[in-house]
Amino acid sequence: MRLIILDNADVVAEWAARFVLQRVTQFAPGPGRHFVLGLPTGGTPLGMYRKLIQFYKEGKISFKYVKTFNMDEYVGLPRDHPESYHYYMWNEFFKHVDIEPGNAHVLDGNAPDLVAECQRFEDLIQEAGGVHLFIGGIGPDGHIAFNEPGSSLVSRTRVKTLAYDTLEANKRFFGNDISKVPRQALTVGVGTVMDAKEVMILITGVHKSLALAKAVEEGVNHMWTVSAFQQHAQTLFVCDEDATLELRVKTVKYFKALSEEHQKMIEGVPVDEQRVIH
Template identity: 75%
Template sequence: AGGPGPGLRRPFPAGSTPLGCYEKLVEYYRNGDLSFKYVKTFNMDEYVGLPRDHPESYHSFMWNNFFKHIDISAENVHILDGNAPDLRAECDAFEDKIKAAGGIELFVGGIGPDGHIAFNEPGSSLVSRTRVKTLAMDTILANARFFDSDLSKVPTMALTVGVGTVMDAREVMILITGAHKAFALYKAIEEGVNHMWTVSAFQQHPNTVFVCDEDATLELKVKTVKYFKGLMMVHNKLVEPLYSMKETDAEKSHPKKPYSD
């Protein structure tokens, strides 16, 4: 982020999909390419009733996997409190904090195999705001692996930002990896907007990008995949000179010493 001022407002997801992204961001920070000193974050969701220091709480996940490895200020980290005495008030206050910060600049999130984003399960309102949600059985089953495969330990409710909350972000990046999410990607971009596949709402967002691996595209039409790969080739040609300029500047700043015995 830049210097003092409002800073960049960015929601971050928990879960297995974004781990590679966090590792790369930490690498950039350690190399001196990024600073998070002026970044404000708003996490997407949190389980209800799970202690904040529980290893599977999203509070623990974010600090252990990302925040403690960068230079972000603790007061700039905003995570929903699933143990708040008044959960509705907690959700309303979270929305107010986002507005007070100037809104979200960049939303980064993953999806589930059923197309849910954050904990906006199938059937969620596409104009919803931060609220308490009952989790779908498919989500509970999918999350059981984090709780010793014991369904009785898996939380059944969560606090989550709404689809409308995310749609208000200036830019949205959705990460989708794995063949098990291929049908959700198909529903997201090749069929119409449908509240049973909440990720499909982002067809109507002016600045959304889907970042996928090859496996996630298995359900897409061949023509669709070729089209987006073509766009990516053009993009790479456009940004390649910028990377070359950066490398040249770095070499000038740190010239290689001539080889000698």
């Protein structure tokens, strides 16, 4: 497990985008050889998407041979609702880059058979050969995707009822009316993300600091689902200073001492060599 501590959320966004750029470039995707990305929504990754769009416009990266799988989507929310994750992904990312529509996969929360939709999504990931890099954010309660506290750590893509905290946190997007927040979502499981070759989790802000501490300093715990990634072979937590407030000084010092090493990960060092940076 790596913990990369950066100055602030802007630097986290830039770092994450450069990491994606580096991974996609080294993979050298082409016809019949797609790089497979898992993608999150929400406020934390927004800056990363903007940077990636900038890289695309500068000709540094193409998404022509990239397949994407989004983590989650609300159930029953119209696709063009401003809070739907389809809407977010289209407006914040897809429409700005050259990704092929058939390669951009977002769970359909309006599918007539939600269970079948979840299975279809898992099958699609299988067909694509698995996810090379899954990017995620977390909630203040340590949930990854919509794997709320108490979710099974080997769960697969499924329908999930949202926790009260999540409804409360999200009501601001629905006119402050909690009754308008969808109560269910489709989400990839913790196990689905664990299957990815690499996982990068972005954590910024004071309000996420307790979750970060639970994720990296305490044991694997299904009440803080993101802690499962301690057991993933190639996991990267990328956070800002604010998010470290609940960490022990020695934890922060240890990882900050490694920051020069970590910087190599976004600077052209071949992926194979990066495996020994820890």
